[in-house]
Amino acid sequence: MSDLNVVSISEAKIPNESFLARHLIDGSWRESADGATFERLSPSHASLVTRASKGGVQDVDAAISAARLAFDKGRWSWTSGKDRATLLLKVADLIDRDRERIALMETLESGKPISQARAEIEGAADIWRFAASLARTLHGESYNSLGNDFLGLVLKEPIGVVSIITPWNFPFLIVSQKLPFALAAGCTAVIKPSEMTPATTVILGELLIEAGLPAGVVNIVLGYGDPVGTAMTADKRVDMVTFTGSTGVGKAIVKAAAGTLKKVSLELGGKNPQVIFPDADLESAVDAVVFGVYFNAGECCNSGSRIIVHEDIAEAFVARIVEVSRKVPFGDPLDPSTKVGAIITPGHQQKIDTYVQEAAKAGADVRLGGAALEVPGLAGQFYQPTVVANVKGHMPIAREEVFGPVLSVLTFKTLDEAIALVNDADYGLSAGVWSENVHTCMEFARRAQAGTVWTNTWMDGFAELPFGGVKESGQGRELGKYGLEEFLEAKTVTMRIGRTRAPWVDPGT
Known part of the structure; x- marks a missing residue:
């Protein structure tokens, strides 16, 4: 080991007080319905860095109810692309403003180097800006080649309520590969970050509120996969689940979602x-x-x-x-x-x-x-x-x-x-x-x-290019225009605009 390049303890100070993380439900910060909490120790310093509310089924129910109501009432889905883009751009600016705070918490909870965390937060802000550009350019299609009597339209509509389940290895970056695209599409969301890295997702919730996102559009429930992730996956009021994590958990999510046949997008493991x-x-x-x-x-x-x-x-x-x-x-x-x-x-x-x-x-x-x-x-x-x-x-x-x-x-x-x-x-x-x-x-x-x-390179990534795998590495894509399409449903509208249709039943008989 003596011939390795080992960096001993730095002069940087760990915050004296641990981060307090609570659920964000319908625009307000809440403790768990049963008062349960859990703690996260730093994997590098073994110090207490986060005290978090530990969610249960009741908390998930409240969060999904809020997201469902916000979507059905059109608090976000009926807004214009311009308004969605404006908010996403404001969030990106707030991420840049708070980059040091976010990076520090990510480093303390995950153990990754602070320089890497800073770069990831910067990259996340760029993704929010790219998603904002998609919100402004989102459109359907029209078909005027169906004959003189018809006009065909394909509308691109938000899929609805999305459960977003994120991992511990890139907690802020990966939620930023999902949430801004869901918001650009007009969806509402319930997010569960990993129980090992909850703090930065909570900080993102603070920034969303500061940016003016309507209550209930984004909700955050902290806790463990069972029961929080399971309830978020199986609930029939949820229209889609997007998950990043292990292939084993991804398969379990597919099984849990099968009962309601909701859409599932998975970014899973690799042996690259x-x-x-x-x-x-x-x-x-x-x-x-x-x-x-x-x-x-x-x-x-x-x-x-x-x-x-x-x-x-x-x-x-x-x-x-x-x-x-x-x-x-x-x-x-x-x-x-x-x-x-x-x-x-x-x-x-x-x-x-x-x-x-x-x-x-x-x-x-x-x-x-x-x-x-x-x-x-x-x-x-x-x-x-x-x-x-x-x-x-x-x-x-x-x-x-x-x-x-x-x-x-x-x-x-x-x-x-x-x-x-x-x-x-x-x-x-x-x-x-x-x-x-x-x-x-x-x-x-x-x-x-x-x-x-x-x-002739490795791991270069761009917000414009889709990311995802084949075989047991998952299904669906994130980033790029494909990342937006994941959160949209295509609706066909067939319009008769002429009066030459022959009757199916002859009125004279």
Whole structure:
């Protein structure tokens, strides 16, 4: 461990008082109906950072009732695109104003580096602005090619009440990939953030109120998946559920929603490969691989957690990855120089370590890391940068989502073999290819079973481009114009405008 780049405790101060988080229901902040609460300890500093109301079925019922009434009364759905856009833009400005406060709470609750949190909050504000542009340009279609007697219209209408369930790894960014698009469409919402990271969603609720959003349009219920998430999913007054999280929970949501046949949009797990060919810009590829696996401590659905390297360059490439990995700053997330912070919970850290140890027992070669990381002055949980070579395609570490700073290395000989390894997975969220040959990149992009393919880069994202997966990585899309379409229903209006229709029943008979 001595040859790793470890950032010890910084001089940044943790707030003396914990954050108080309550439910937002029908425009007011409320404690739980039964008075229940829960606490969140910082995964990096082990200090109490949040005290939150613990929601139950009664709280969910009140929130859904408020969202249903607000939608049916047209408090938001009947407003103009201009008015919706104006409010979304105001929220974006307020996010920018409070960026430091939001980033600090996100860092304390999730353990991610403060510099990364700041960048994510900035990116979230940009998404709100992009969604505002969609609110102004939302339109249906008309068909005047149906003959002289007909005019056809396709109206785009908000789907209704949306349950939004978000994860702990990017709590503010992911709610910002869903909520502004739902609002741009005219929907109302009930949000449940992860019980591990509730604070920043509550802060967003404060900003929505300050921006002037009508009561009941957005409601927030804090607590656990059972009972809060379950009730939000099964209630017949909810028209749609959008969820980001594990594939297992996503499948459970589909089952719970099946009773009412409501729409479900899912952004789930990934086991995302990067394929490196010998003709690639290898230094750029090394940097992208290191970034892809350690970003957010690997607790990222887009984590580049497995690389597939041509056998002619595999040994030298892995050696370079190990060398660069030693230089990545791991440690106190409150230090701006830190690039990798804490693991979300002790239980999750144990799960990560189990994957590594079982791979080693099965014959894989742990080239770096493979153990907990001690950070001087901190009582939280951290894991070393870990590189595991000689991985075989059947090993769990090559097929399952480790969700930690752990890289699995496989090798290939031909393009066909590489693509077979890429597609030999239950997941299909993202994939990458590194080659200076545009034909190689294009063939890979067409044949890889993934919702996103990066060529000679990794994890670049834009509000204009859709994001989502295939296979067990989910269904539906976020961001881009597709992100708005998720929250809309198409209604056909067929209008007879002529008087030449022959009677179906002859009136003379």
